[in-house]
Amino acid sequence: MSEQLTQIKPLYQPVDIPAEIATFPPEIEAEIDRHLAKYPSSRSAILPLMFIVQRERGYLDPPGVAYLAQRLGLRYTDIWEVATFYSMIHTEPIGRYHIQICKTLSCKIMGEQKITDHVCSRLGIKPGESTADGKFSVSLVECLGSCGTAPMLQVNFDYHENLTPEKVDKILDSLT
């Protein structure tokens, strides 16, 4: 006997379905559940969940997209169109340490160029590139809300402010 509207899953997907669907351990699933519980509509949790998947898998890869589509009851293209809109969601591999140097006006007039040159010469890459071993990526990003302590950069989610080349060296040395 069908009790209510028969839920037939999965949602029809008009694209190649990635062969593998990411799986996560129970604590991560619990974290995801906590986020989903905050909203009346599960789609609202798409950004928090994308960050979790990105954190666990390095970037938002096809298995991660498949997982999100399944979890949220969305199409792969829905996930893709949202992911590609936001600067902080990466659908391509990114270094383990993503060095984001603020290039907007206040930082620029307070010496960003010197910091960028220093970071790039130490790592041997240009902004927009990653080191060959996948450890570092360098990007120039827009205003991070730290104008009073310019110049500054962000490593993944950590702020490093009032920079000098010496401070930059210390930061890079500390990233194992």
Place this chain on the structure above:
Amino acid sequence: MFIGAIGCEPLQLARVHLENSRSMEVYRRNGGYEALKKVLTSMSPDEVINEVKKSALRGRGGAGFPTGMKWSFVPKDSPKPKYVVCNADESEPGTFKDRYLMERDPHMLIEGMLIAAFALGAKTNYIYTRGEYKYLIDIMDVALDEARAAGLLGERILDTEFSCEIHTHTGAGAYICGEETALLSSLEGYRGHPRMKPPFPAVSGLYACPTVVNNVETLTAVPDIIKMGGEAYQKLGTEKSGGTKLWSVSGHVNRPGVYELPMGYDDMEKFIMEDCQGMRDGKALKAVIPGGSSVYIMRADQIIGKDVRMDYEGLVAGGSMVGSGGFIVMDETVDVFESTKNLTEFYKHESCGWCTPCREGTDWLVKVFRRIAKGGGVPEDAQLMLDLCDNIEGKSFCPLGDAAAWPIQSAIKRFPEDFKKHLENGLQ
């Protein structure tokens, strides 16, 4: 970096220097949650909205819309759930005040949101925080847990009939999501494209329900408004701009930081030269962007000796706008052509791509700027850029188009010499 009040007693910045300022215990010991108690035990929602109206509080995110009026647009008899959404997507270049409010005094925001939720009948509320501010989301989550544990959040707050929840929500790196309808799109889980107004969010916003979107600084002003009364708050400022404003000062001053000034502070020259301890390295003041990158850039000679009052009317009279209060000070070493190029690249990167003029226009402008920077500028480029800005301004879907056009228009008109020297180099 300095954080403090000048010209008035600190209201928003009252507790930022206390040890453990972000803990609920410190907050309560210093007058915290008194306003909430007053509201829940002795005021009606309408009375709360009235106080906010009397306070002449205006949206502190940049638009400057009277907050009390915005709250009164929410239809009280609507059967749909209401939402209060705090806009903590602080991405306007030069602005960093919300960051310190959330970092040092998260409970003030919680109390402000609770009072707003009470006034509007909202049960579930969100703090939309930009993704880069992740550490602030963590701080806010701890504060929310503290409030919940103390019965200040959740079911039957302070043993009254009022129940209300607040959740944090992360953005992911999109300036456009600071625009209220784009924020709601993003919060619903879609691409952050702005939506048509009308219908306005107060009538149909989050999940098509009545929603009020307010900036962090707007909501953190509410407890003080309740405590001292709307009229008293308004009297701290001017008739049309009540209370105090936080100015995020950066650039070539000796003492950058977050400054709390009374509205109508007299005047901008004093502020730069005395309160911010003047220009670095003895250099001369050249330009100021007083309200975040989207406002008109000001020449030094529009400030020095001009008695520019620091409130909404005063700045407009002085040739710019209050905006978000992102106060960028530039000395004579700055090439305004380069600074404008830098901002144009910002707008192009952040343009959501929905409408033709902003998407194509900012892309075109950046290409022109880059060509000129490489030495390929011709004199006609100045007029070309002004034309492109005219074609974007007023014709875009949302104010980001205007925000992209204004810095360029004002820079070319007020600093022609900086542009001329690039444009006459071309054709070689």
Place this chain on the structure above:
Amino acid sequence: MSTELIKVTINGKDFQVPKGARLIDVCRENSFDIPSFCYYADLALQASCRMCLVRIEKMPKLQTSCTITCTDGMVVTTQSEEIEKAQRAMMEFLLANHPLDCPVCDRGGECELQETTFDWGGLEERFTESKNYHPEKYLSPMVANDPQRCILCKRCTRVCDEWMGEQAIEAGGRGAGTVIGTYLGWLNCSQCGNCIEVCPTGTLLDATYRHQARPWELSQTISTCTYCSDGCQMSLGSRGGELMRVVARDRYVNGLNGEFLCIKGRFGHPFVNHEQRIRTPLIRYKKGGKLVPATWDEAIAHVARKLDDAADKHGRDSIGIIGSPRLTNEALYVLRKFATELVGTANYATSDAFSLKWFFANLGGKLSTHRDIRYTKTILLIGGEPEELQPLTAKQIRQAVRNGGAKLIIANRVPIRLVEQASQFIHLRRGTEDSIVLGLLGTENDQLILEKAGVTQKELDSLRTTIRETQGDLLVMFGSELSPDAQAVIGQLPYLLASDNRRVLLHPLPLFNNSIGAHDIGWDDGAMNIKQMLDSAGGAIRAMYVAGSILPAQLETREDALSRLDFLVVQELFETSTTAHADVILPAASFAEVDGTFTNNDGIVQRVRQSIPPVHQSKPDWIITSQLAAELGVEFGFNFSAAAVFREIADRRPAYSGLRYPLLKDETHPIQANYPLAERKDAAEWMARIKTSLEDAEPPSEKITTTPEVGHELFRIGTLTDKVPQFHLLAAGNPRPETFRISPLYQITVDADLRRESAAVGD
């Protein structure tokens, strides 16, 4: 929209317009043209292209007229220096990154960007920087894509979402880097090509027609689709006797489908000029021998002799006549006239097993039109799978739900894709579709239905409540799963379920472009149906005259039926499993080579028009039949005029009474046949029989839970679609090619023998 009129002043002139009308429509209707790209009727509003800006008094900025609803006293300016400057500015922006591809772009000559530039653009393009680069590529076997040309009007994403419910193609990225595409880049959708049709530029193009012709070289002929029963209007573009392409662009045709077509309608035409078309009449003089080319005179004489023999030896009834539900009304009429008046046999049938005769015999109200579907309030879909078999109907359903707030109730054994739009899905056990009909009218049989169909009381109550609360139109659609008795009850629903606030409209879902026409012409009156005729082959039936082919589905389990015949003559376009047994094959002309009419599932009669002369030595079906009749001594007297045939149809068939070709000329005003309505009847007997059948039924308790793959019917390889190379790729699962830069046809080879499994539906 209300009927109250208000005053709006446009460019100084006053107009009375309905309150709530959209300003852009009002301006255009009153000859004040306003350019636009993103505005498209009945799609979600965008206001993103900013071309339609106008000045409205008392509003501070220029406003997009597509989002403004008229209010009383509104004062609008659409022509002024300010507005012209804005329009030129927007065009300049759109052309900034747009490549100068017109010489190599297929859209040239019918490109909205070109035309709007001519009409509204400036004389100068000041953009001299480098344009953003994106490589051109393919998104699927049918869709070619050049992202640089895109102006981001998002019509394509909206039609994919709102018309097709697929959301296959979306916008990714942000700002000036936004591109239209899909996750992982290869579109595995239903390949309808609507995104190509609505695209105002050359961004999305027909990959099957790439670089083949210029639109101004083509002669455009308006005709009706030859595939499903929805009867979409299309424009056939041909050049030099070759059908090059099929489109539904509104500059060429404006029928009940708008610019909508499905994959078969849009891409299924290469069979017309295919090299495998039968070129000459062929005669097999000995059973098991070879087919020998013959002249028409020889072939007709031979056939006439053989038919005469058969009639003499075994009687007139030993000759069976089979028509295809794909033939025009004219062809079917002449063939039936041949059968009943000349041959005098009672044994004629169409090769379609799904008959609607009980439905029409008891029809108590008018059929819905596709327009009615869009504005209906409740849709009940019993059985069927419109998204695969009648895509235009599915599109109208989706728009009714999305834009009209209609409630869609689906009762099906399979969770079809349309369930996504449904407000209620009644999941039935196999073979129990009739139970819904039982449950519609009352609660007495509920216990039986719960037990046999595997549904709950709550579901039945919800169904009845939704129907009862409908204020407006209730539309009932049904597929081939219903029994004759259930069909009869459905036909009577306009009497049984209508009320003061509720009109009941009916929409049957037959499978072929002229299934309804075949019924209307009288093909359901034959003594036997197709299966019975095949079973009688070699017994009661000794000779057969087949126009079209017998569906492979009917021949399954009856493989030797045709070989038992003494004589078989087939009129066909291609060699098929039917012609394999034929003694004579006569080359017929396709729908693109004849004049005639098809009747769709609304009962709307629409013109089929000749776009190219019959290829090789083929002839229109009805002319072949007439020639055969003349050889047998009877002059039908139509004198090669299809209009004359149609006049006789209109005189003899009551539903078409009064219709003539000139009345059917305008596809923007389709004419519905006037079906004679049955009077109200007592449904008790039918209900009793349905009840007994249900009691005797033993359906498996496990229900089907897999949603069928998209294209499982649309991509089916049949006689006609077999001739489209891209269909073979799709039937093989649309494999992802290694590179998207070259057409997948050059990268992937598919076995010529690849056919999907046969099922109830066939060609």
